[in-house]
Amino acid sequence: MSTALARVPDSLRGQLVTPGDRRYAQLRSTYTRSASPAAVLLPKSTAQVVDALRYAREQRLPIAVRSGGHGLSGASSNNGGLVIDLSMLNRVQVLDERAGLVRVEAGARWANVAKELARYGLVISSGDYGGVGVGGLATGGGVGWLVRAHGLTIDRVRAVEVVLADGTLVRADAEHEPELFWLVRGAGAGAGIVVAFEIEAAEQRNVGVAQLVVEAHPDGRTIREWTRYLARAPRELSAAAVVFAEGRSVLMSITAVVAAESLRRARPVVEPLLAIGKVLEHRTDLLPYPTLVPTTHLNPNVGQQRGTTTNGLFTALDEGGARAVTRAVTGPGRAVIQLRSLGGAVNDVAPDATAYPHRHQDTLIVASVFPPQADAALNAAWRAAGARADGAYVNFESRPDPAAFARIYPGETGVRVRRLWKRYDPDGVFRSALLTGQANRTGQGNRTAQGSQAGEGAQPGQGNRAGQASRTGRSGQPHRRRR
Numbered sequence: 204m205s206t207a208l209a210r211v212p213d214s215l216r217g218q219l220v221t222p223g224d225r226r227y228a229q230l231r232s233t234y235t236r237s238a239s240p241a242a243v244l245l246p247k248s249t250a251q252v253v254d255a256l257r258y259a260r261e262q263r264l265p266i267a268v269r270s271g272g273h274g275l276s277g278a279s280s281n282n283g284g285l286v287i288d289l290s291m292l293n294r295v296q297v298l299d300e301r302a303g304l305v306r307v308e309a310g311a312r313w314a315n316v317a318k319e320l321a322r323y324g325l326v327i328s329s330g331d332y333g334g335v336g337v338g339g340l341a342t343g344g345g346v347g348w349l350v351r352a353h354g355l356t357i358d359r360v361r362a363v364e365v366v367l368a369d370g371t372l373v374r375a376d377a378e379h380e381p382e383l384f385w386l387v388r389g390a391g392a393g394a395g396i397v398v399a400f401e402i403e404a405a406e407q408r409n410v411g412v413a414q415l416v417v418e419a420h421p422d423g424r425t426i427r428e429w430t431r432y433l434a435r436a437p438r439e440l441s442a443a444a445v446v447f448a449e450g451r452s453v454l455m456s457i458t459a460v461v462a463a464e465s466l467r468r469a470r471p472v473v474e475p476l477l478a479i480g481k482v483l484e485h486r487t488d489l490l491p492y493p494t495l496v497p498t499t500h501l502n503p504n505v506g507q508q509r510g511t512t513t514n515g516l517f518t519a520l521d522e523g524g525a526r527a528v529t530r531a532v533t534g535p536g537r538a539v540i541q542l543r544s545l546g547g548a549v550n551d552v553a554p555d556a557t558a559y560p561h562r563h564q565d566t567l568i569v570a571s572v573f574p575p576q577a578d579a580a581l582n583a584a585w586r587a588a589g590a591r592a593d594g595a596y597v598n599f600e601s602r603p604d605p606a607a608f609a610r611i612y613p614g615e616t617g618v619r620v621r622r623l624w625k626r627y628d629p630d631g632v633f634r635s636a637l638l639t640g641q642a643n644r645t646g647q648g649n650r651t652a653q654g655s656q657a658g659e660g661a662q663p664g665q666g667n668r669a670g671q672a673s674r675t676g677r678s679g680q681p682h683r684r685r686r
Contacts, residue, residue: 206241206242206264206283208221208241208242208262209258209261209262211258212254212258214250214251214254215244215246215251215254215255215258218244218245218246218247218251218255219242219243219244219245220242220243220244220245221241221242222239226243227243228505229503229505230243230245230286230288231243231280232272232280232504232505232506233269233272233273233274233277233278233279233280233504233506234272234273234274234275234334234504234506234507234508235274235275235276235277235506235508235509235510235601236277236280236506236509237505237506238277238280238281238282238506239282239283240267240280240281240282240283240284240285240286241264241283241284241285242285242286243285243286243288244258244259244285244286244287244288245288245290245291246287246289246291246292247291247292248292249292249364249366249372249398249399252287252289252292252366252396252398253366253370253372255287256287256366256368256370256396257370259285259287260632262285264283264284264285265281265282265283265284265285266281266284266285266286266287266632267279267280267281267284267285267286267287268286268287268289268396268633269286269287269288269289269290269336270289270290270309270310270336270337270338270339271290271310271312271334271335271336271337271338271339271504272288272336272504273332273334273335273336273339273504274339274598275510275512275598275599275600275601276600276601276602276603276636277601278392278603278636279339287396288310289308289309289310289336289338289396289398290310290336291310292308292309292310292311292398292399293308293310293311293312293315294306294307294308294311295307295308295311295315295316295319295320297320297323297325298401300323300325302403303325303403303404303405303406304361304401304402304403304404305320305325305327305401305402305403305404306399306400306401306402307327307337307341307399307400307402308337308398308399309336309337309338309341309396309397309398309399309400310336310337310338311336311337312333312334312335312336312337312500312501313327313329313330313332313333313334313335313336313337313340313496314333314334314493314496314497314498314499314500314501315333315498315501316329316337317329317333317492317493317495317496318493318498320404321408321491321492321493323404324406324407324408325404325405325406325407326349326353326404326405326406326407326492327353327356327359327402327404327405328345328347328348328349328350328352328353328354328355328356328359328405328441329341329345329347329356329496330345330346330347330356330496331347331348331443331495331496332496332500333496333497333498333499333500333501334500334501334502334504337400338397339392339598340356340598341356341357341360341391341397341400341402342357342387342388342389342390342391342392342394342397343357343389343391343392343559343596343597343598344356344357344389344559344596344597344598345357345598346543346545346567346596346598347441348410348441348443348458348460348492348495348496349405349407349410349441349460349462349492350441350543350544350545350547350548350549351433351436351438351439351440351441351544351545351546351547351548351549352405352438352439352440352441352462352547352548353405353462353548354547354548354549354551354552355549355552355559356402357388357389357557357559358388358548358549358552358557359402359403359404359405360387360388360400360401360402360403361376361377361401361402361403362374362375362376362384362400362401363375363376363383363384363387363391363397363399363400363401364397364398364399364400365383365387365391365394365395365396365397365398366395366396366398367394367395367627367628368395368627368628368629368630368632368633372398373395375387376401382623382626383623383627385556385557385558385619385623386558386619386620386623386624386627387558388557388558388559389557389558389559389560389597390558390597390612390620390623390624391558392597392633392635393620393623393624393627393628393633393634393635393638394623394624394627394628394633395627395628395633396633407462407464407492408464408491408492409463409464409489409490409491409492410460410461410462410463410469410489410490410491410492410495411460411461411463411465411466411468411469411470411472411473411487411488411489412458412459412460412461412487412488412489412490412494412495413457413458413459413460413461413469413470413473413476413485413486413487414456414457414458414459414484414485414486414487415456415457415459415476415477415482415483415484415485415486416454416455416456416457416482416483416484416485417454417455417457417476417479417480417481417482417483418452418453418454418455418480418481418483419446419452419453419454419455419480419529420453420480420529421453421529421533422526422529423522423524423525423526423527423528423529423530424522424525425453425455425479425480426446426455426520426525426528426529426542427520427521427522427524427525428478428479428480429442429444429455429457429476429479429542430517430519430520430525430542430565430566431519431520432475432476432479433544433546433565433566434519434546434565434566436472436475436544437472438546438547438548439461439462439463439468439472440459440460440461440462440472440473440544441459441460441462441544441547442457442458442459442460442476442542442543442544443457443458443541443542443543443544444456444457444458444541444542445539445540445541445542446528446529446532446539446540446541446542447532447539447540448532448533448537453529453532453533454483455480455542457476459472459473459476460495461473464489465489466487466488466489469487469489470487473487509573509574510571510572510573510574510601511571511572511573511576511577511578511581511601511602512569512570512571512581512599512600512601513569513570513581513585513589513595513599513600513601513602513607514567514568514569514570514592514595514596514599514600515567515568515588515589515591515592515593515594515595515610516545516561516564516566516567516568516592516593516594516595516596517564517565517566517567517568517591517592517593518563518564518565518566518593519565520566523591524588524591527587527588527591528540528568528588530584530587530588531570531584531585531587531588532584534583534584535580535583535584536572536576536580536581536582536583536584536585537572537576537580537584538570538571538572538580538581538584538585539570539571539572539573540568540569540570540571541567541568541569541570541571542566542567542568543566543567543568543569544565544566544567545561545564545565545566545567546564546565549562550562550563550565554616555615555616558612558616558619558620559596560594560612560613560614560616561593561594561596564593564594567596567599568588568592569599570584570585570588570589572584578602592610594610594611594613595607595610595611596611597611597637603635603636603637603640604636604637604639604640605637605638605639605640607637608635608637608638611637621638624638
């Protein structure tokens with residue numbers, strides 16, 4: 204190891220992983236990036252997080268904070284710096300079963316959360332991939348399988364425990380530290396290290412799950428019909444679709460989830476989706492909710508899904524917009540497009556209630572390209588559709604910079620986010636690449652970000668899995684389209 208590190212404090216002995224440690228290979232990277240940090244710290248408690256942060260700051264090296272490592276920007280690791288990995292803070296505790304109040308530590312994965320809560324008949328809408336870490340997704344937003352029924356994950360957060368840049372531990376809720384509580388729900392990456400959340404879960408055991416593959420019309424009408432129906436559908440229905448080229452055809456692989464305990468109730472809600480295009484495959488099942496975010500997703504992140512991703516939020520996608528989205532798939536860039544339903548309970552929340560202000564849009568559209576394609580291909584594919592977007596979502600942006608910040612936190616929300624990031628982190632310890640345009644993985648500067656997914660899920664960067672195409676399989680479960 205080329206970087207000389209000071210002796211780790213006694214409270215963290217055995218929890219500093221360096222390149223000579225056999226654990227290093229599975230801790231060095233993220234889902235989307237390979238990295239080579241000088242060391243990874245593995246605190247087991249909130250007190251140890253405080254010690255780890257103080258130790259990391261004393262080393263005057265770049266710092267990254269990781270919840271699950273699934274963030275698309277790769278900000279939860281770095282080169283030559285230190286990573287504070289929260290994976291050992293993974294407890295899930297039901298505080299009040301009747302009220303559905305649950306305490307979840309930031310390093311837990313959503314598959315384990317779903318499995319634990321199923322014992323109580325409770326669910327938290329939490330993205331679409333079980334391997335995503337709680338911390339990143341639950342501070343960025345959380346667009347999950349039950350988003351229209353129960354809102355974003357951040358909409359159900361009732362309190363947070365945060366270690367600030369100076370090592371102070373703060374509990375924030377609507378009455379205590381309300382500004383920090385506002386910030387953490389949507390822009391938590393620049394606030395500090397969120398170590399735990401109190402979340403109001405919903406009662407739900409089973410869900411109706413329809414999976415279908417539809418041949419999409421090249422003029423965009425199929426995509427427009429999908430968005431039009433989801434915008435007016437009963438809020439029990441949430442859906443995601445992956446749009447991709449298959450030879451000369453454009454296919455939509457759709458997973459529709461109904462917050463219902465019977466197929467008799469679920470099937471009529473899904474039926475209009477069968478009319479949006481030529482159906483090639485279809486099945487509907489009643490499944491336990493954890494089946495959607497299974498423990499089989501709990502794999503180490505070793506840079507296995509390299510790609511470049513951006514996104515936009517849309518309201519009432521018109522003919523031109525739908526055509527532009529379809530051309531993103533068929534044109535020179537050949538992007539993979541994901542559609543995700545919003546609206547419903549998401550739009551019940553006032554735009555200024557959290558740091559996620561996008562409360563009138565009904566569709567999130569995500570565009571991704573994969574090697575050997577890169578930025579130029581994504582720019583070419585997304586330009587026409589992106590020009591029509593009305594906002595963006597932090598957890599599906601792999602190129603954080605000030606332009607992305609303006610889309611994600613527009614207007615007064617952005618002003619407030621900047622002001623509060625400065626208040627809670629005056630030294631810029633957690634300064635986001637959204638402000639600087641310099642990604643943490645370069646190893647330049649003492650900057651951190653708390654990462655989790657996808658995709659859905661990074662702090663910054665949510666939770667969900669870019670480029671995942673759901674096809675109907677024998678189990679009735681979505682699986683990733685082979686590329």
